[in-house]
Amino acid sequence: MTDTASTPEVQELDRIVVRFAGDSGDGMQLTGERFTNASALFGNDLATLPEFPAEIRAPQGTLAGVSAFQVQVSDHDISTPGDSPNVLVAMNPAALKKELHRLEVGGTIIVNTDTFEDRNLSKAGYDHNPLETNELDNYTVFEVPMTSITKEVCKDIDGVKPRDAERSKNFFALGLLSWLYQRPLEPTTEWIAQKFAKLPQVIEANNAAFKAGHAFGETAEMFDYTYEVKPAKLAPGTYTNIAGNVALSWGLIAAGQLAKLPMFLGSYPITPASDILHELSKHKNFGIRTFQAEDEIAAVASAVGASFGGHLALTTTSGPGVALKGEAIGLAVNLELPLIVVDIQRGGPSTGLPTKTEQSDLLMAMYGRHGESPMPVIAAYSPSHCFMVAIEAARLALKYRTPVMLLSDGYIANGSEPWNLPDVSTLPDISTTFATAPNHVDEDGNEHFWPYLRDPETLARAWAVPGTPGLMHRIGGIEKEDGTGNISYDPSNHQRMTDIRSDKIAGIAKDIPATWVEGDEDADLLMLGWGSTWGAISSASKRARAAGYKVAHAHLIHINPFPSDLGDVLSRYKRVICPEMNMGQLSRLVRAEFLVDVESVTKVQGQPYTAGELYDVIIDAAG
């Protein structure tokens, strides 16, 4: 610390939205995650939005190669990563060019000036240097030579060449932002020490860069203020910052334990679902067999085989994978075996936008199989909710002997939020029973096992697993006779079996909570949502209520079947508006089911709704 530096004033803010942007190789995701974690450990509420290109290494310095990470940090309960960032960290010209439009007017830009030279400017499509014109006059711009300072502070570290040193510049940026927003430093230095334990020079270089960034803020006399966001008043408990795919994986692992069953995952790598395969593969000590199959079809088919074998079986994928798995999921419908199908939705059709979010697989989840093949469809609404929804998927699959479609999406999967960890002892018992004895006696007094005899309550069939003496039986995709399970082409039997499969799934409505509605009971307007739009709808509704508008918000977790009171709920409002990241898929389902004139609001840009966009929708409708 130098004695010439005057200490900047500390301003208290209720929330900040920071967007880190740079080239794919600049480590922006990591920088964002570290900033987030330090904030989480500090006690803020937060929500994140990582955004990266589909290419592993898009051409360096180009707009296509820009990778960004947005985080909202607040002193109160929030549910979105924020609409417009207050601060944009731009590590190169491409990042500035691509991300500037998001920044709030008057917002702060922190640029790495070292990259603003001809080559990078032209790669970004600039024919001039925007830092030398007046085009950024509406913003507060801080020009920091991050690369050169980082190289300078690393130059005396043994074994770190200037090229290696350059790679630590993201830690410089993190150090500077940590100073500017008064973030604690220990979580980051501890993380660096742990992460690079085997590479002492890398630890040294990253720490040097991190500290240099922090010191730069303190000494450069560039900044008039630092900012503080106090810890949020969250409910008491132990918290962790959780990403959706991790929560989903942990929920699945917990489901296996709660079901007291060994688990089998058949999966094929696909963005943005692969992290679940990775996470489950790390936890084989929970009795989880993970199988990276040769393709999506083998992934689900192996899970069907394992389910017949008595495992809690699942397959994880994204939309293109679900399309390939359709026939095997239909087999599971017909076999009436438990199976969890996880679809982390992404932009489609075809390869579409692999790293971007969308909710456009809903109708495929509902109907994407041939024949009449109903199955439960449930959806997670936030990163932490993925945990409970995974357990619910397993509960339904096991209790009703059915495949269950669990929908999440890229936004929830990669986004994170603080999670008040549940008390494990309060999690539900979802265990089931296997058949161990014959269940039918014929006229001659002979005992048989009939695989399609059902529980009269749930209509679930008996599940006898291979290895059980006396209960040998054959199942298959051909229509079966009710009861015996023998092949049957009898017309009235097919009608009966089709009815039973349909009634079984419809009957689940008795076994799920009533519709989740928040907000003004006497409102005329109901915002109806499902899945990851929850954050934006809920925060827009709160904003609208604070501004004096009346609005209610219903959010569906169970989509097939719908909660049994949903029709009544919808009929209580004059207007129902349903925002979705697709072309109106839930709207169609609800209109068809309840003949309610749902107004569909849609967005398919690979980006989640912002609360601001939906706030405008609400005040337009309520105003």
Add this chain to the structure above:
Amino acid sequence: MSEAPTTTKADWTSDQEPRWCPGCGDYSILTAVQLMMPEIGTAPEDTVFISGIGCAARFPYYMNTYGMHSIHGRAPAVATGMAMARPELDVWVIGGDGDMLSIGGNHLIHAMRRNVNITILLFNNQIYGLTKGQYSPTSEVGKVTKSTPMGSLDEPFNPISVALGAEATFVARTHDMDRKHMQETFKRAHAHKGSALVEIFQNCNVFNDGAFAQITKKDKRDEMLIPLVHGEPIRFGVDNEMGVISNAEGSAEIVKVADVGESALLVHDETRSDPSMAFAISRLASGPYQPTPVGVFRSVRRPEYAANATQQLAVAQDQKGPGDIHALLRSQPTWEVG
């Protein structure tokens, strides 16, 4: 699992009436299997038959074991899941040439390279039976069928060559006219730890009758089937006058024993780790009209997949202890809110 149970054919026979066409080769394969099962000393409840779609795929319904008639082509994948979940069970896979080499070719080759413990019976009748007579991936070039009125253009697969190329550890061939040979071959396949593939020449008397008659008819066998016997020189012929040598190019070649002398004959070694000689032998016949090797082409040891997967679970438990959800939820940095 029960200890070496005593069973009879009746214990392995379900109450369902087989529904293949009268005279179909599938009947003799079913009988061979049902008669053989008591001899391998396992229990019906510890046995699972998994099939795809096709005439052959009806097989599980007729076995009084656990069984699944799954979907077209996917039986090896379903069976892989079953074998991984329940490595203590005997898992059999049944399918035809269309099921396993066309729509399910991918699953078949990957099951074999992984060496998952399943016994695969590939009923090769060189035709699509259930869909009423289209050419299959093993049909000869020029095959005239409903879908190829001007003759098929596709080069057929040689299933044995495919299996050897796919790193299979046990590869054998038999035919539906010789129950004893089938049973011996099936028994060996069953005893093998890992993926075992048995190609069975099977007559579809409705859509491709007599496809193998030139080599499997009783009076043709001696001259047209080349029995592979481990450790023995490869010989065949009515008077054992023919033999097989490995020629200068490394190919297998049929010769008259008298021309080369007995010592020049290739001694069959099914345990060779390099599959190229087995592959060369598999290329002796381009179709069931030339002398064709039958028996075990290859039988080598390699770690079995499901056992290894189970082992990883045990190692993980040793290293980390049994799973604890409470601890898992706290495995990332946490903070307390009072």
